[in-house]
Amino acid sequence: MASASTSSTVRERGLLEAARSGDEDAFRHLVEPRRAELHAHCYRMLGSLHDAEDALQDALLRAWRGLGGLEDRSSLRAWLYRIATNTCLDAIARRPKRVIPIDYGPPSDPADGPGQPLVESVWMEPYPDETLGLEDGYAAPEARYEQREAVELAFIAALQHLPARQRAVLILREVLGFSAHEVAQTLETTTASVNSALQRARKTVDERLPEQSQQATLRSLGDDGLRDVVEGYMDAMQRGDVEAVVAMLAEDAAWSMPPLASWYGGRAALTTFLKVGPLSGEWRWRHVPAHANGQAAVGVYSWDAEEESYRPFALDVLTLEGARIKEVTAFIVRTTQIPEGAFARWPEQPLEPEMVRAVFERFGLPARLE
Numbered sequence: 605m606a607s608a609s610t611s612s613t614v615r616e617r618g619l620l621e622a623a624r625s626g627d628e629d630a631f632r633h634l635v636e637p638r639r640a641e642l643h644a645h646c647y648r649m650l651g652s653l654h655d656a657e658d659a660l661q662d663a664l665l666r667a668w669r670g671l672g673g674l675e676d677r678s679s680l681r682a683w684l685y686r687i688a689t690n691t692c693l694d695a696i697a698r699r700p701k702r703v704i705p706i707d708y709g710p711p712s713d714p715a716d717g718p719g720q721p722l723v724e725s726v727w728m729e730p731y732p733d734e735t736l737g738l739e740d741g742y743a744a745p746e747a748r749y750e751q752r753e754a755v756e757l758a759f760i761a762a763l764q765h766l767p768a769r770q771r772a773v774l775i776l777r778e779v780l781g782f783s784a785h786e787v788a789q790t791l792e793t794t795t796a797s798v799n800s801a802l803q804r805a806r807k808t809v810d811e812r813l814p815e816q817s818q819q820a821t822l823r824s825l826g827d828d829g830l831r832d833v834v835e836g837y838m839d840a841m842q843r844g845d846v847e848a849v850v851a852m853l854a855e856d857a858a859w860s861m862p863p864l865a866s867w868y869g870g871r872a873a874l875t876t877f878l879k880v881g882p883l884s885g886e887w888r889w890r891h892v893p894a895h896a897n898g899q900a901a902v903g904v905y906s907w908d909a910e911e912e913s914y915r916p917f918a919l920d921v922l923t924l925e926g927a928r929i930k931e932v933t934a935f936i937v938r939t940t941q942i943p944e945g946a947f948a949r950w951p952e953q954p955l956e957p958e959m960v961r962a963v964f965e966r967f968g969l970p971a972r973l974e
Contacts, residue, residue, distance in 0.1 A: 616634065616680070618630075619631075619633050619634040620634060620671075620674070620680070623668075623671055624671050624672065628668075631667075631668055631671070634680070635664060635667065635684065638681065638684060639660075640736050640737040640738055640739070641738070641739075641743065641751075641780075642660055642663070642684060642685070642688050643656055643657070643660050643736055644656075644731075644733070644736070644738050644751065644754075644755060645685065645688055645689070645692075645775065645780070646659040646660050646663070646688055646691075646692055647731050647755065647760070648754060648755065648759075648760060648763060648771075648775050648779065649689070649692035649693075649695075649696070649763075649768075649771060649772065649775065650692055650695060650696065650702065651701070651702030651703075651728040651729070651760050651761075651763070651764050652702055652728065652729045653729045653730070653731055653732070653962055653966070654729065654962065655695060655699075658695070659688070659691050659692050659695050660688065662691050663684075663687045663688040663691040663692075666687050666691065667683075667684060667687050670687070682782065682786055682789075682790070685776065685780065685782070685790065686789070686790040689772050689776065689790055689791070690790070692772070693768050693769070693772060696768040696771075697768070699725060700725065700726060701764045701765075702725075702726065702727060702728040702729070702764050703726060703727065703728060703761065703764055704727065704728050704757065704761050704860060704862065704933060705727075705860035705861070705862055705864065705865055705866065705867040706761075706858055706860055706867055706869075706931075707761055707764075707765075708722075708726070708865055709865060711858070711867055711868055711869040711870075711873065712866035712867060712868060713873070714868050714873055714874075714876040714877035714880060714881070715876060715880070717880075717945070717947070717948045718861070718864050718866050718881075718947040718948060718950070719864060719865055719866040719947075720864075720865075720944060720947070721863035721864050721865070721940045721947070722863060722864075722865050726863075727862040727863055728757070728760060728761060728764070728862070729935070729962065729963075730757075730896040730897055730901070730919055730921055730933075730935050730963060730967075731755050731760075731896060731897045732896060732966045732967045732968075733752060733755050733895070733896070733897060733898055734895045734968075735966060735967060735968050738751055738752060738755065739751055740752060742781070743779060743780050743781055744780060744781025744782075745781065746777075746781035746782075746783075747778060747779055747780060747781040748777075748778040748779070749778055749779050750817070750819055751779070752819055752898035753817045753818070753819045753898060754775070754779040755897050755898050756817060756818045756819070756897050756898050756899060756923075757897050757899065757921060757923060757931075757933060758812070758813055758814055758818075758923065759809075759813065759817075760897070761812070762808070762809045762812035762813055763775070763809065765808055765812065766805050766808055766809070769791060769801060770801045770802075770804060770805040770808075771805070772787075772790075772791060773787055773791070773798055773801040773802050773805055774801075774802060774805040774806065774809060776790065777798070777802050778802075778806075784798045784799055784802075814925075814930075816925075818898055818899045818923065818924065819898060821924050821925070821926065822899075822900070822924075824926070825924070825926075825927060829927060830900060832927070833852070833900065833922075833924065833927055833929070834893050834900050834902065834922070835893075836848075836852060837849070837852060837891075837902065837922065837929065838891035838893070838902055840852065841882070841883070841889055841891060841904075842889050842890065842891055844883045844885055844889075845883075846875060846878045846879055846883050849878060849883070850871055850874060850875050850878070852928065852929050853871055853874060853928060853929050853930075854925045854928040854929065854930045855870070855871060856869065856870060856930075857869070857870070857871065857874060857928070857929060857930055857931065857932075858930075858931045858932075859874055859877060859931070859932045859934070860931075860932075860933050860934065861918070861934045861936055862933070862934075862935055862936070863936065863940055864936070864947065881948075882951075886949075887906050887907065887951045888906065888907035888914075889904060889905065889906055889907075889914075889917075890904075890905045890907075890914045890973050891903065891904055891905070892905070892969055892970070892973070894919065894967055894968075894969055895967075896919060896921045896967060897921060899921055899922060899923060899924075900921075900922045900924065901919055901920060901921045901922060901967075902919070902920045902922065903916065903919055903920075903964065903967070903969040903970075904916075904917045904918040904919070904920055904934070905917055905972075905973050906951040911972070913972040913973060913974050914972060914973035914974075915955060915971075915972055916937050916955065916960050916963075916964045916969070916971065916972075917936065917937065917938060917950075917951055918934040918935055918936045918937060919934070919935045919937070919963045919964070919967065919969075920932050920933070920934045920935075921933045921934075921935070935959075935963050936950065936959075937955060937956055937959040937960045937963050937964065938950050938951070938953045938954065938955060938956060938959075939953050939954050939955070939956045940956070
């Protein structure tokens with residue numbers, strides 16, 4: 605009786621031959637098992653969910669048109685990654701790198717109020733790793749980073765500080781476990797050049813990453829410990845209890861709100877920010893636990909009197925340091941097409957439909973709460 609792996613190999617070979625003959629359904633069945641990992645690869649390269657989806661679509665179209673160049677079924681995975689990587693490199697050459705506000709400039713004074721937003725193409729975007737089916741663990745025995753660790757906000761932010769080809773080398777070698785020879789083929793360079801680029805990329809990324817990944821932190825907390833943190837945060841925010849929220853923060857905690865460039869750091873500044881901003885008592889909030897970038901997250905809703913329901917306001921991605929909250933990155937889904945100074949009352953502004961789809965719908969969060 606044939607083993608499962610043998611049956612899978614035979615099936616894949618049959619799909620490949622059918623796809624080469626022009627069968628689009630066969631091609632879809634061939635690439636579907638790799639779609640989630642390819643999507644995550646494009647996100648790591650680009651730092652944007654929207655850009656990753658465009659790049660993946662472009663890469664799969666290139667793959668469909670270039671099937672004749674695939675010589676051996678055993679090289680299918682490497683071949684798809686070669687196409688996806690080079691598609692992303694082309695995209696990077698056409699637009700600025702993505703960052704988070706903390707990497708963009710110094711902290712702001714909360715007494716000055718929020719500043720103007722920057723164009724959205726500047727900012728990193730959150731990633732729905734669970735709803736897109738990204739697997740746990742390592743992609744290959746040779747990988748250095750776990751798959752979910754390699755979509756954490758800190759990791760993606762660190763990658764964006766690398767030159768594009770160094771970024772590709774580090775992801776292909778350390779996240780996906782490809783050999784230096786395979787990476788050299790992908791980038792049409794030498795193995796020595798790949799090894800040199802990897803050494804430089806490691807140094808840059810290691811300098812920017814925290815000592816412990818969020819995956820390690822979540823494991824140390826356990827399900828009950830994580831639930832306590834997330835529920836404690838939601839409860840304190842919902843009650844408007846500034847002291848309770850601040851008590852949950854690390855001493856050097858930071859709070860940012862893309863697409864605003866302004867961000868606040870340290871407990872004193874965050875106390876002022878909460879008192880004059882979201883917990884001033886002028887708005888009513890509800891919260892739903894969520895998950896993004898391999899991290900704990902919370903869907904935030906503000907009361908809309910006209911709609912008589914709570915509508916999406918932000919996705920708060922929580923970066924933890926033990927049981928303390930080290931960073932809150934609040935991805936706002938309200939319009940930026942408002943006059944200067946209006947951002948102090950952002951919860952009253954209309955929804956941005958595209959952002960709601962990208963940040964709430966894609967993360968499996970409801971469109972309203974009663």
